[in-house]
Amino acid sequence: MWGVIVATVDAPAQVSWALRLPYWVGSVVLGVLREVGRLSIYLYQSIRLGVVPPYRIRDIFRQMEVLGVNTMPVVLITALFTGMVLALQSHTGFSRFSAESLVGTVVALSVVRELGPVLTGLITAGRAGASIAAELGTMKVTEQIDALVTMGVSPVKYLMVPRIIAGVVMLPILTVFADVVGIAGGYLVGVEMLDANPTVYISRTFDFLEVADVVGGLIKAAVFGGLIALVSAAQGFNTRGGAEGVGRATTGAVVLSSMAVLISNYFLTMAMAS
């Protein structure tokens, strides 16, 4: 990721490392600030242009479909195995103080509050983030974005806004699936392999689960969806220099949007806890 950020700043040649270190640190700080500034501008424009008609409902649905199809299978498989391994691990741990009956509770809470939204976010960052950056980056280097501008069509409104809305809507939906499949995976291991009593396991799963846990997880997911689309589309728009540039934008989008997911996750969790 440093590569992505530092690449925009030329390192001075022939300087001792002692001088290069502060230079490097400064470059990274500047790079981060520049990226954050650029994203804020895109976010502002997206909101400003997104609230006025035309709303391009069909474009939004198309993007939702693309995002769902791209991500759903991977999300489901990941959630299933994560739920399963969680049950296995917590069983191992809890059996040391004879609290095996809490396995269902732990699986449900971890999946719904944390793993469901975050894993869905990371998978989306990898799949949808890459494909958004590659698509828009190609449009940029082949001057299709310029062509839009000359026709008086805003690329932010036409390309970025539908992807952001699709992300905000689709990620919670994907997360619901991830939650359900993750909990089912836990049940599978807990009941079928580790011989927990099904009725007890199920009641333990839902007894301590609150609506706020679910809602909080889905809010996180919505934020992740918006961030991934914003970051990846911005990478696409700022692509330079042919096929190689598209490659760089794609990796950049995956790295930066994954980081955006993880960092914003912490702050969202903190905000919701207080």
Added chain:
Amino acid sequence: MITLDHLQKGFGGRQVLKGVDLQVKRGETLVIIGGSGSGKSVLMKHVIGLLFADSGQVRIDGDDLAQLKEPELTRTRRRFGMVFQNAALFDSMNVWQNVGFALMQHTKKRKKAVLEIAQHYLEMVGLPDVLYRMPSELSGGMRKRVGLARAIATSPEILLYDEPTTGLDPVTSDVINRLIRSLQEQLGITSLMITHDMVSAYHVADRMAMLYQGKIIETGTPEQIRATDNPYVRQFISGSSDGPIEAG
């Protein structure tokens, strides 16, 4: 109508335009010639506000493009049609959707009406039956002509052509040259055209200008250009590698 005033532009410390002064009058066709990499496309992108100068001005009917607010800039851009050097077709859309794109975006016309308009302009560029093909299924020359059809489909006041005939066979080139000429004569469209193709340049130009090392070194009618004693221009139009121009 279009005035470039001491336009300067560099990329990462390398000056590409070093003070370009140029005027395009209403209704005329001005052709810019100049070597590969001399900055012709960069110059054209300034005229429609895709790039902004480091210093100097681009004025369209007196308004400095760099001073316009976003909505006015958008309105000004829509007075133009632009043919990109590499066509820049939207590769997720088929041919008629490309040609009709701006109409679909900005007018309330129905799909059927736009389809008919697209067909009309595609016939004008000699492509009567490609409506439903994707850009990836077209040859380079066909893409170029679809790009031209897309640019003229909105009936713009001003047309910018970045090498509209490059890569076309001589006969098709002539069709395009005649089309450009007739757009100007019948509809009074103002045009700025870049080309390497001297046949095309002499055919369509009211005036010509040569860009060399970041500046306009000569302007004049095709006759004046043909008879010039500027050694750079002479070398360029005769297509010789002997002379003062440094290759590359």
